[in-house]
Amino acid sequence: xxNDPKDKEKNPPKGRGITRRRFLKTVGSGAAVAAASDVLxxxxxxxxxxxxxxxxxxxxxxxxxxxxxxxxxxxxxxxFVLREKLGLTGTKVGCERGECGACTVLIDAVPRYACMTxxxxxEGSEIVTLEGLMHGEELGPVQxxxxxxxxxxxxxxxxxxxxxxxxxxRRNPNPTVDEIRMGMSGNLCRCGAYPHIFKAVGRAARLKx
Amino acid sequence: MAESEKGxxxxxxxxxxxxxxxxxxxxxxxxxxxxxKAVPRVDAYERVSGSxxxxxxxxxxxxxxxxxxxxPHPHARVKKVSVEKALHxxxxxxxxxxxxxxxxxxxxxxxxxxxxQSRLFDPVCRFExxxxxxxxxxxxxxxxxxxxxxxxDYETLPFVADERLALKPDxxxxxxxxxxxxPTKIYARGDVAxxxxxxxxxxxxxxxxxxxxxxxxxxxxxxxxxxxxxxTIWESTQGVYRxxxxxxxxxxxxxxxxxxxxxxxxxxxxxxxxxxxxxxIAALLAKRSGGPVKITLSRExxxxxxxxxxxxxxxxxxxxxxxxxxxxxxxxxxxxxxxxPAGGTSGVDWLVRDxxxxxxxxxxxxxxxxxxxxxxxxxxxxxxxxxxxxxQMMDAxxxxxxxxxxxxxxxxxxSVSQGRKGQPPYTTTGLKECLKEGAxxxxxxxxxxxxxxxxKKGTVRRGVGMAGALWAAGGGRPPSTIILKLFxxxxxxxxxxxxxxxxxxxxxxxxxxxxxxxxxxxxxQIEHADTGTTQFATPSGGSKTVPxxxxxxxxxxxxxxxxxxxxxxxxxxxxADSLEFKSGGxxxxxxxxxxxxxxxxxxxxxxGVVVGIGYRGPNPENKIANPFAAQFCEVEVDIRTGExxxxxxxxxxxxxxxxSRLTYDNQVFGGITMGIGLAATEARILDGNQTxxxxxxxxxxxxxxxxxxxxxxxxxxxxxxxxxEVNTTGAKGLxxxxxxxxxxxxxxAVYHATGVRVTTTPINPVKLCRLLAG
Numbered sequence: 001x002x003n004d005p006k007d008k009e010k011n012p013p014k015g016r017g018i019t020r021r022r023f024l025k026t027v028g029s030g031a032a033v034a035a036a037s038d039v040l041x042x043x044x045x046x047x048x049x050x051x052x053x054x055x056x057x058x059x060x061x062x063x064x065x066x067x068x069x070x071x072x073x074x075x076x077x078x079x080f081v082l083r084e085k086l087g088l089t090g091t092k093v094g095c096e097r098g099e100c101g102a103c104t105v106l107i108d109a110v111p112r113y114a115c116m117t118x119x120x121x122x123e124g125s126e127i128v129t130l131e132g133l134m135h136g137e138e139l140g141p142v143q144x145x146x147x148x149x150x151x152x153x154x155x156x157x158x159x160x161x162x163x164x165x166x167x168x169x170r171r172n173p174n175p176t177v178d179e180i181r182m183g184m185s186g187n188l189c190r191c192g193a194y195p196h197i198f199k200a201v202g203r204a205a206r207l208k209x
Numbered sequence: 210m211a212e213s214e215k216g217x218x219x220x221x222x223x224x225x226x227x228x229x230x231x232x233x234x235x236x237x238x239x240x241x242x243x244x245x246k247a248v249p250r251v252d253a254y255e256r257v258s259g260s261x262x263x264x265x266x267x268x269x270x271x272x273x274x275x276x277x278x279x280x281p282h283p284h285a286r287v288k289k290v291s292v293e294k295a296l297h298x299x300x301x302x303x304x305x306x307x308x309x310x311x312x313x314x315x316x317x318x319x320x321x322x323x324x325x326q327s328r329l330f331d332p333v334c335r336f337e338x339x340x341x342x343x344x345x346x347x348x349x350x351x352x353x354x355x356x357x358x359x360x361x362d363y364e365t366l367p368f369v370a371d372e373r374l375a376l377k378p379d380x381x382x383x384x385x386x387x388x389x390x391x392p393t394k395i396y397a398r399g400d401v402a403x404x405x406x407x408x409x410x411x412x413x414x415x416x417x418x419x420x421x422x423x424x425x426x427x428x429x430x431x432x433x434x435x436x437x438x439x440x441t442i443w444e445s446t447q448g449v450y451r452x453x454x455x456x457x458x459x460x461x462x463x464x465x466x467x468x469x470x471x472x473x474x475x476x477x478x479x480x481x482x483x484x485x486x487x488x489x490i491a492a493l494l495a496k497r498s499g500g501p502v503k504i505t506l507s508r509e510x511x512x513x514x515x516x517x518x519x520x521x522x523x524x525x526x527x528x529x530x531x532x533x534x535x536x537x538x539x540x541x542x543x544x545x546x547x548x549x550p551a552g553g554t555s556g557v558d559w560l561v562r563d564x565x566x567x568x569x570x571x572x573x574x575x576x577x578x579x580x581x582x583x584x585x586x587x588x589x590x591x592x593x594x595x596x597x598x599x600x601q602m603m604d605a606x607x608x609x610x611x612x613x614x615x616x617x618x619x620x621x622x623x624s625v626s627q628g629r630k631g632q633p634p635y636t637t638t639g640l641k642e643c644l645k646e647g648a649x650x651x652x653x654x655x656x657x658x659x660x661x662x663x664x665k666k667g668t669v670r671r672g673v674g675m676a677g678a679l680w681a682a683g684g685g686r687p688p689s690t691i692i693l694k695l696f697x698x699x700x701x702x703x704x705x706x707x708x709x710x711x712x713x714x715x716x717x718x719x720x721x722x723x724x725x726x727x728x729x730x731x732x733x734q735i736e737h738a739d740t741g742t743t744q745f746a747t748p749s750g751g752s753k754t755v756p757x758x759x760x761x762x763x764x765x766x767x768x769x770x771x772x773x774x775x776x777x778x779x780x781x782x783x784x785a786d787s788l789e790f791k792s793g794g795x796x797x798x799x800x801x802x803x804x805x806x807x808x809x810x811x812x813x814x815x816x817g818v819v820v821g822i823g824y825r826g827p828n829p830e831n832k833i834a835n836p837f838a839a840q841f842c843e844v845e846v847d848i849r850t851g852e853x854x855x856x857x858x859x860x861x862x863x864x865x866x867x868x869s870r871l872t873y874d875n876q877v878f879g880g881i882t883m884g885i886g887l888a889a890t891e892a893r894i895l896d897g898n899q900t901x902x903x904x905x906x907x908x909x910x911x912x913x914x915x916x917x918x919x920x921x922x923x924x925x926x927x928x929x930x931x932x933x934e935v936n937t938t939g940a941k942g943l944x945x946x947x948x949x950x951x952x953x954x955x956x957x958a959v960y961h962a963t964g965v966r967v968t969t970t971p972i973n974p975v976k977l978c979r980l981l982a983g
Binding site: 053054073075076080083084087088089090091092093094095096097099100102129130131134139143144146147148149150152153154155156157158159162177180181182184185187188189190191192193194195196197198 | 249250252253254255256257258259260261262263265266268348349350351354423424425426427428473474475476477478505507508710711712713871872874875876878879880881882883907908909913914915916917919921923
């Protein structure tokens with residue numbers, strides 16, 4: 001799972017978003033901010049009161065191609081905002097501490113844990129959730145492959161598994177079984193559907209062609 | 210033209226089973242057309258599209274979020290709970306604790322005949338994570354702010370967190386009367402002393418399995434909503450009716466005022482068989498705040514307060530003759546269900562009593578209290594622990610008498626359930642076939658030969674191991690009621706109370722309906738797991754859901770067919786006996802030109818719907834229906850690092866008829882995966898000496914098997930002996946036997962590879978490296 005914030009530092013997101021480091025630095029150095037994050041970034045060096053965790057900020061999120069204007073507390077995770085504010089409950093809550101991968105979404109095409117991403121730091125990025133893989137009411141190829149191979153049991157980790165597979169296949173369209181196992185190793189499945197998941201990811205690679 | 214004539218709902222030409230006459234039992238199926246096929250599960254779309262709404266996903270207007278303040282100490286008296294500061298935080302709407310009038314009902318912990326009455330917020334917290342107070346607020350962030358703002362004055366008490374110390378004279382008493390849950394339970398048959406006297410080889414060994422946490426990926430939780438006196442709960446549960454009765458009982462409400470809905474749930478493995486304290490807390494908070502309340506436990510809370518598979522400390526002495534005949538088994542187990550009665554040793558001795566032929570058996574089980582979270586049923590309670598001891602012992606006995614481990618088991622196949630009173634026979638005993646066919650499919654003998662020939666060279670050593678098992682339940686039983694509605698166009702709705710916990714219950718039941726009616730399973734509408742709209746069902750647990758529900762579903766489908774035949778007889782002006790049900794229509798047995806499509810039946814058009822009712826019939830008298838199993842695996846051990854790589858696994862399972870091949874295989878692989886967790890990665894660690902607290906209450910430190918820890922090469926080999934006695938579908942339970950032999954098979958393979966017998970779980974590199982070093 002490429003969830004290391006450092007990755008993002010190496011490949012800064014396009015647009016006017018703020019990185020985690022810059023956000024934390026801004027907060028830490030005390031920006032007088034209760035406004036959009038582009039203001040926030042520009043005020044990085046201003047001496048002022050720090051942003052409180054519950055302070056409300058206005059942000060723009062691009063989710064599944066749809067722009068959303070939202071008022072969020074600075075401490076809210078992207079996971080919380082997706083599920084409880086935007087109603088996108090395909091992204092599941094499992095641990096809220098970056099361990100299980102049930103909340104995996106694509107952020108600028110990279111699978112990341114939405115529980116370890118603050119909503120404010122997702123601004124300026126392209127976010128894709130499970131719902132974003134659908135074509136209307138039709139399943140996308142990875143979803144189709146998971147259904148065909150019964151790559152799930154209770155289905156609760158499944159959205160995260162599918163998003164990790166989607167991310168894996170976007171960067172590696174022809175993974176070997178070992179590459180699939182490595183690519184899926186950031187997503188726990190307590191029901192233990194792993195062998196079917198491996199098959200489904202292989203099938204998805206073929207369906208995507 | 211009716212829809213059914215277009216072949217939309219029915220599979221044209223598909224033979225369907227003969228319709229039994231009213232009051233007569235249906236014949237066994239024999240070969241099936243749809244049941245057992247590898248078709249995708251019927252709710253796969255909902256589960257992969259994100260449209261399945263799990264309780265954690267439920268969002269209602271004006272909904273609040275609950276959070277629970279939990280005791281941070283393993284043993285403490287709550288002296289004072291100060292909530293003023295928390296109550297004044299903006300967005301906080303209700304706080305309840307033991308001081309809140311009407312918010313502290315009795316809470317009963319029980320196991321067998323032992324019962325302890327406590328309170329929802331008990332003045333004495335006997336385990337870390339016991340509930341002390343709870344908050345409802347406009348966001349979960351605010352709810353946790355409020356939890357942190359509550360000041361609790363605790364008087365910390367001395368504790369005992371290790372069951373091995375609980376009966377020592379200096380151990381504190383957790384409940385009045387000491388730390389024994391009940392007197393040591395003793396089972397005996399024959400004479401073990403005589404048995405040992407007859408033995409050529411006697412071995413004795415101590416074993417231990419560590420405590421495991423269920424860890425479903427959806428945390429425990431619910432949403433509770435009141436409409437006046439009516440309470441609706443969306444609960445992540447294995448059994449909506451069980452939750453309904455628990456909540457109604459605790460809150461003193463009529464069952465009709467409590468509706469529990471549990472359409473989807475994200476895993477449980479035994480930990481969601483009942484209402485939790487959080488369920489009642491959500492209801493109490495919702496009552497006080499005037500809005501629905503959602504509680505989703507934090508991951509850390511799920512490690513402390515909603516169950517576990519307790520540790521087992523076992524000692525087994527076994528005697529065997531040179532020809533492989535077992536002469537005596539003497540077993541002892543010390544276990545704990547935590548701070549309250551919770552079946553701490555339940556099921557641990559069962560395999561010793563029942564799995565292999567042996568005339569002289571004695572078992573002693575001692576269950577004690579410790580200051581730790583209460584246990585809950587965990588996938589085949591007691592059995593994987595017992596298998597860890599018995600199956601390693603069988604391996605050691607085989608080696609001692611120079612016999613193949615498969616062969617020694619084949620020498621001791623029972624046909625009766627020896628551990629039960631009166632020793633009733635099993636309906637089918639597939640243990641022999643699981644062992645023989647499993648070994649053949651795995652290539653057991655070739656693998657052992659190859660490993661023997663390659664010798665102990667290099668730093669990476671290969672080994673193979675196997676283990677057998679049975680599951681003490683898995684036959685299913687009444688009650689179950691199923692309703693099958695056939696609409697006027699011939700399409701159907703299946704109505705059942707059972708939960709589909711991921712095992713594929715809905716899919717299996719749709720296939721049963723499809724088999725009987727010749728219908729397309731994808732077009733069957735299923736309504737389930739809702740006490741308001743579906744029929745009574747016991748919780749999905751004990752591997753009994755398929756053998757319990759599938760015969761009732763079959764009976765409901767037959768009832769529909771019988772009614773349709775009667776309607777057709779009136780339309781065609783013939784006797785119902787002269788007609789037979791075909792896929793999509795009804796035809797005269799003697800004159801095939803006399804036929805009618807279902808959608809054309811006048812009586813059906815008039816009524817709009819035909820309702821078939823099916824009940825689960827009784828089990829065969831004086832017979833036991835148990836699933837059997839054998840699993841085989843191959844491992845590679847790096848003797849420098851102690852790392853174990855599991856290369857392949859094969860599960861041969863006699864669970865009767867395969868009802869749905871994809872979900873069947875998935876259960877086998879899932880059980881093996883969970884067993885690998887017991888064998889190699891999982892252990893709750895309590896700081897027994899200093900704080901009594903759990904130190905690894907998260908998935909970084911408590912390791913579940915990941916995609917890298919399980920082999921991609923897993924094989925599921927169903928063994929179906931054609932059990933026509935067990936019930937009318939021939940299915941036995943599967944979900945639990947699949948995880949019973951796994952850990953022991955891994956341990957035996959590690960022994961085969963290294964010559965080191967690891968008698969305590971988990972076999973991790975730290976431990977194995979030390980053992981390899983001698």
